[in-house]
Structure formats: structure tokens, C-alpha cells
Amino acid sequence: MKRNRILAGAAAAAATALVLAGCSGGGSDSGDGGDTADGELTPVTLQLQWLTQAQFGGYYLAEANGYWEELGLDVEIIPGAVDIVPQDVLAAGDVDFAIAWVPKALASIEAGANITNIAQVFERSGTLQVAWADSGIEGPEDLSDKQIGSWGFGNEWELFAGLTEVDASGYTIVQQNFDMNALLNKEIDAAQAMTYNEYAQLLEAVNPETGELYQPEDFSVIDWNEVGTAMLQDAIWANSDRLADDPEYAETAVKLIQGAILGWIDQRDDPQAAADAVTAAGSTLGTSHQLWMANEINKLIWPSSSGIGHINEDQWDATVEMALATKNQDGAQVITTDPPEGSYTNEYVDEAIANLEADGVDVMGESYEPIEVTLTEGGN
Numbered sequence: 001m002k003r004n005r006i007l008a009g010a011a012a013a014a015a016t017a018l019v020l021a022g023c024s025g026g027g028s029d030s031g032d033g034g035d036t037a038d039g040e041l042t043p044v045t046l047q048l049q050w051l052t053q054a055q056f057g058g059y060y061l062a063e064a065n066g067y068w069e070e071l072g073l074d075v076e077i078i079p080g081a082v083d084i085v086p087q088d089v090l091a092a093g094d095v096d097f098a099i100a101w102v103p104k105a106l107a108s109i110e111a112g113a114n115i116t117n118i119a120q121v122f123e124r125s126g127t128l129q130v131a132w133a134d135s136g137i138e139g140p141e142d143l144s145d146k147q148i149g150s151w152g153f154g155n156e157w158e159l160f161a162g163l164t165e166v167d168a169s170g171y172t173i174v175q176q177n178f179d180m181n182a183l184l185n186k187e188i189d190a191a192q193a194m195t196y197n198e199y200a201q202l203l204e205a206v207n208p209e210t211g212e213l214y215q216p217e218d219f220s221v222i223d224w225n226e227v228g229t230a231m232l233q234d235a236i237w238a239n240s241d242r243l244a245d246d247p248e249y250a251e252t253a254v255k256l257i258q259g260a261i262l263g264w265i266d267q268r269d270d271p272q273a274a275a276d277a278v279t280a281a282g283s284t285l286g287t288s289h290q291l292w293m294a295n296e297i298n299k300l301i302w303p304s305s306s307g308i309g310h311i312n313e314d315q316w317d318a319t320v321e322m323a324l325a326t327k328n329q330d331g332a333q334v335i336t337t338d339p340p341e342g343s344y345t346n347e348y349v350d351e352a353i354a355n356l357e358a359d360g361v362d363v364m365g366e367s368y369e370p371i372e373v374t375l376t377e378g379g380n
Contacts, residue, residue: 041074044252047086047098049234052079052283054267054293055196056099057274058121062263064277071255077281082153082178087237091115096239096249097256102232102319104154109339114240117344119257119309119352120316121264122300125230127158128199129222130183131190137220140227141166146189149176155192157334161229161326162222173329180205190222196296200289204379213377231319233300236260236309240342250348258352261308261363268302268365271295289379295370302365307357309349316344 048056059077062068068075078095080086086098087105091113098115100108105115129148131137137146140162148171150156156173163171174188180201183191193199199221207214224230236257242249267274271294279290306312323335353363 041069042072042252044068044073044075044097044256045078045095046075046256047078047084047089047095048080049086049099049101050080052077052278052281053197053285054271054274054278054283054290055234055297057267057271057278057294057297058260058264059099060263060277060281061266061274062259064280065263065266067259067262068256071259073252073255073259075256075259079282087113087115090237090239093239097253098237099234100237101154102235102316103157103323103334105235105237106320106323106335106339106343107154109343110335110337115237116240116243116342117235117311117316118238118243118253118347119236119260119349120232120311120344121236121260121309122232122234122297123304123312123315124300125158125224125233126195126296126300127155127224127230127233128193128195129159129162129190129224130180130193130199130202131220131222132183132186133218133220135189135220137190137222139166139222140168140229143171143190144168145170147172147174147187149174149182149188149191151176151178151192156328157323157326158224158229158231159192160328160334161231161322162224162227164326165227165229171329195299196293200292200296200375200379203375204286204289204377206377213375229322231322232315235311238348243345243348253348254351254355257309257349258355261352261356262361264301264308265361265363265365267294268298268368271298271371286376286379288374288376292373292375292379295373298368299370302368304364307350307353307363308365310353311344311346311349 046059063075063077087100087108089095090098091108109115136142143163150159150173152175176182176192180191180198182188184205202214202219205214238253272291274294275290301308320339326334328334356363
């Protein structure tokens with residue numbers, strides 16, 4: 001699926017739109033929703049939450065397959081890092097849009113960040129807490145008095161929500177590296193993992209007792225979706241002031257979402273293409289690991305209950321309510337106030353979805369089925 005998937009409606013909209021002044025990347029106050037007056041593409045900066053990998057495959061496919069270009073955008077995808085907080089970079093005006101988990105963004109909003117969720121790409125959580133199968137750890141109630149690994153940096157809210165719900169006590173939160181070595185070396189009792197990354201690292205490791213790769217039955221998994229404390233994760237965020245004051249920026253938001261949806265549909269229909277796209281963009285993760293990641297990410301998006309990116313009010317409210325009720329290891333609430341009105345909106349994503357549906361694009365993925373991925377040692 002290449003550029004012929006760009007809807008005819010986009011061309012019609014462009015034909016009727018005013019000729020707009022260009023905006024510079026990096027979050028300047030002026031914005032543009034399409035070609036600039038001299039026919040050049042509108043530069044847009046998109047800050048990712050983490051490094052280049054298939055977690056963001058839809059965005060790389062939107063770029064590689066020319067969807068954003070057809071919509072008049074020149075999107076620069078900026079990888080994240082440990083010391084980058086995407087929603088804060090956005091709030092500071094240093095980028096135009098950012099990808100961030102909702103709980104992390106809620107903390108930034110409470111601290112004063114004026115940002116808005118404009119498309120909830122992931123409908124399900126990919127966070128797990130993983131222990132050895134013979135550990136006796138089956139749910140959050142079994143984590144009392146245990147050494148619990150967590151990355152921190154706002155990734156731990158679902159864990160704390162689960163611990164709060166069962167009134168767990170006596171546990172110790174251990175700063176975990178972004179790998180599974182502490183669990184494999186039995187330095188901690190349970191480790192944080194994403195279905196699409198660190199959990200695969202376990203299944204790519206060799207069991208020294210058998211000489212073969214570890215298998216799922218070697219581990220016990222706590223899935224926060226099943227526990228009931230899952231929170232919304234990867235979403236596209238925009239600058240609230242610019243949305244309110246700059247119609248051209250708002251139009252750009254629609255086009256950014258629209259192109260991204262087409263990229264995510266391509267990842268749904270061809271996860272290998274996503275793995276290839278992020279590898280071409282510089283990811284150094286192994287071939288089978290990237291394919292696993294693309295496949296697992298698809299499960300967090302598809303099938304979509306309301307159209308990919310549409311923000312379901314019940315899920316948003318549940319995330320906020322859990323955050324308000326959740327206490328960290330020191331007994332402090334992770335947030336203390338409701339986010340202000342306007343912290344999310346479906347205005348822009350619903351327009352993008354309507355444009356695509358008018359062209360016959362499947363934004364629901366009701367027939368989606370994941371593929372089978374065979375992992376290899378080290379994910380190579």
C-alpha cells in the first residue's frame with residue numbers, strides 16, 4: 001500500500017483551502033496545514049517517546065510511503081532517549097507534536113504543561129510484570145514483601161495502581177535497567193516488561209539448564225489489562241494554545257493524524273514492512289525482535305473499537321480515576337487533581353477518520369489477526 005491510499009478527499013480539501021503561510025519546525029507560533037505559498041511542504045517536528053523501533057512503525061511507514069508528503073507535510077521524526085520527556089519538550093515549544101503515554105502526560109499537565117491528546121493510537125496497555133513460573137507470583141497481591149523491578153520515569157503507574165488496589169505492603173521498588181538481566185540473574189523477584197520488547201528479550205535468552213531458548217511457560221506474567229489497572233499509553237499530543245489560536249496548526253494536526261493512520265494500517269497489514277522501515281531508519285534491534293515488536297504493537301491497536309486514534313471517554317476517565325487513586329511506594333498520590341477540560345479532544349482525529357472512511361479505508365480492523373513470529377537467540 002503506497003501513495004494510492006491517500007484519499008481523494010485530501011486533494012479536494014487542498015483545492016478549496018486558502019493558501020497558507022509556512023511554519024517552521026520546532027514549535028514556532030505560526031503553523032501550516034499543507035503546502036506553503038511557494039508550493040513547498042510544511043515542516044513538522046514529531047518527538048517520539050523512545051528510540052527508533054517498531055513501537056513507532058506507523059510513523060516511519062507514513063514517512064517512507066509518502067503519506068505525509070501527499071498531504072503537504074514534511075515530517076521530521078525525532079527519536080527519544082532516557083533524558084527526553086516528549087510532552088515537556090512539546091509544552092516548551094521545541095517541537096510541534098509528541099508521542100507520550102497518558103499517565104506521564106497527566107503528571108506534566110498537573111505541573112503546568114498546556115498540551116492536548118489529539119489521537120489515542122494505542123487502545124490497550126503493553127505493560128507486564130514478569131516473574132519466574134515457580135515464584136508463586138501470579139497477581140499483584142503476591143508482590144508484597146518482594147523485590148520489584150521498575151524503570152521509573154512514569155512507566156510505573158500501572159504497577160502502583162495494581163499494588164494500591166490489593167493494598168500490597170513490604171515490597172521494595174528496585175531501579176531496573178531497560179533490560180531483563182536483573183530477573184534472569186534472579187536479583188529481583190519480578191521485572192517490568194513491555195509485551196513488544198523486554199518480554200521478547202526473555203524468550204530470546206538461552207536457558208543454561210537446557211541449552212534452548214526460554215519458553216513462555218518458564219515465566220509468570222501479570223498483565224495489567226487483565227488485572228484492571230491498565231492505563232492509556234502511546235498517544236499523539238499537540239500544543240493546546242496553538243490548537244486554539246492557530247487554524248493552520250489545527251489543520252496540520254488533522255493531516256499528521258491522517259498520514260499516521262495510513263502508516264499504522266500498513267503496519268497492521270504488513271508488520272514486516274514496519275520492521276524493515278524502522279531498520280532502514282537506523283534501529284539496531286535484531287530482525288526477529290523487530291518483527292515481534294511490530295506484531296505485538298498491532299495487538300495494542302487492532303481491532304479498534306471506535307476507529308484508530310479515537311479517544312474513548314470511558315478509557316480516558318478510567319486512566320484519570322486510577323491515577324488519582326494510585327499511591328507510589330512512599331504513599332503519595334501520583335497525581336492529585338483532575339486534568340483541565342481540553343486535555344483531550346476527538347475533534348482532529350475524527351476529522352481524519354472521516355476523511356479516510358470516505359475513501360473506503362478500513363480504520364477499524366475488525367478482521368485483524370496477528371501473525372506468528374519465531375524469535376531467535378538475541379532477536380537476530
